Amino acid sequence: MRKIATVLAALCAALTLVLPAGGTAYGQAGPGRLAVRGADVSSLAKSEALGGVYRHANGRRGDALAILRDAGVTHIRLKVWVNPADGYNTKTQVLAVARRAKALGMGLLIDFHYSDSWADPGKQNKPAAWASLPFDQLRQAVYDHTFDVLGALKAQGTTAEMVQIGNELNGGLLWPDGRYDNWPGMAALLNAGYDAAKAVSSATKVVLHLADGADNGLYRWWFDNAAAHGIRYDVIGLSYYPYWHGTLEAFQANLNDVAARYAKPVLVAETAYPFTTGDDDGWTNIITSAEPYPGYPASTGGQSAMTRTIMDIVRAVPGGRGLGVFYWxxxxxxxxxxxxxxADPSSGNGWENQALFGFDDRALPALRTLGTG
Structure with a gap:
């Protein structure tokens, strides 16, 4: 009985962790459902400004966020860049999209890149405005930027449930000051972000997010070092793209291991899968294989099946520590x-064959799979 009570307590804590304030029906996990059934919609504001259209599965035109919500999506994820060339993915768009999402009863994960463009395992470039700052001023810039965005969200009544301090931090952030070979520097920068988030709202949960979600050696090395250097966080976030990051079995083993080893909830912050090998914008797709992962074709059925499998793996994490999944x-x-x-308006996205809306703008079956997971 004691073991059962412990598991139930952990599950309840996990669900409380991420439910939107005032929890609507869309924020409830329900029997066997993940608490977080999320979608990254960082590109949405720009898409809509350029004429992007979104439709329900039956072809009826609608608001993209409402279509997601109606399918059962509970949370959105929005990235934040500091001073991007096109002016998107800044505080302005984050505030506007957050208002819409919260009005629909959805929760919010804010993903700070601390860069003017993409931050990932291969690049963690400082924003141009921070490039020459001494370390103490760089740390203060992290704090101030984090506090500014999250504080503005709180001020308009859309406090973030979760926040990522950095994006895909395999090699650290804000190189070279917070690189993997300077753990004290990395710790100081990450803790500055943590402190800013908690100063705005102690209820906001801080996520530390790595890529390569099936690489257990990476996760043990990184989070062991995080513990040794006093890095503070609440949730372990993972990217898992099955065509890049290893087998589903290795992914499951890593999720289960890190949840137990560090006694933290785990969250898939990014995943996706193609519904076609076709192209819709004249820009070469990133994933072009007819079967990117064995047994899962690049089809609407394959996309839906892979989404279901990943959600099932997260749901099965022992102790109720599998919070949920964000579709990227x-x-x-x-x-x-x-x-x-x-910086280049002529560039395509290479990702439209992995969206949850088809080339006819209609919601795909995988959206329903995500929302009912």
Whole structure:
């Protein structure tokens, strides 16, 4: 009985962790459902500004966020860049999209890149405005930027439930000051972000997010070092793209191991899968294989099946520590001008065959799978 009570307590804590304030029906996990059934919609504001259209599965045109909500999506994820070339993914758009999402009863995960463009395992470039700052001023810039965005969200009544301090932190952030070979520097920068988030709202949960979600050696090395250097956080976030990051079995083993080893909830912050090998914007797709992962074709059925499998794996994490899944860039359809490079309006996105809306702008079956997971 004691063991059962412990498991139930952990599950309740996990659900409380991420429910939107005032929890609507869309924020409830329900029997066997994940508390977080989320979609990254960082590209949505620009898509809509450039004429992007979104439709329900039956073809009826609608608001993209409402379509997600109606399918059962509980949370959205929005990235934040400091001073991007195109002016998108800044505080201005985050505030506007957050208002819409919260009005629909959805929760919010804010993803700070601490860069003017993409931050990931291969690059963690400082924003141009921070490039020459001495370390103490760089740490203060992290605090001030984090506090500014999250404070503005709170002031308009849309406090974030979760926040990522950095994006895909395999090698650290804000290189070289917070690189993997300078753990004291990394710890100081990450803790500055943590402190800013908690100063705005002690209820906001801080996520530390790595890529390569099936690489247990990476996760043990990183989070062991995080513990040794006093890095503070609440949730372990993972990217898992099955065509890049290893087998589903290795992913499951890593999730289970890190949840137990560090006694933290785990969250898939990014995943996706193609519904076609076709192209809709004249820009070469990133994933072109007819079967990117064995047994899961690049089809609407394959996309839905892979989404279901990943959600099932998260749901099965022992102790109720599997919080949920965010599908990455669910609304990034082939809209001209809304490409990868914020400095180049002619670039395409290479991702439209992995969105949760088809080339006819209709919601795909995998959206329903995500929302009912």
């Amino acid at each position: 860039e669910a609304t990034w359809t082939g809209v001209p001008g809304n490409g990868w490079d914020p």
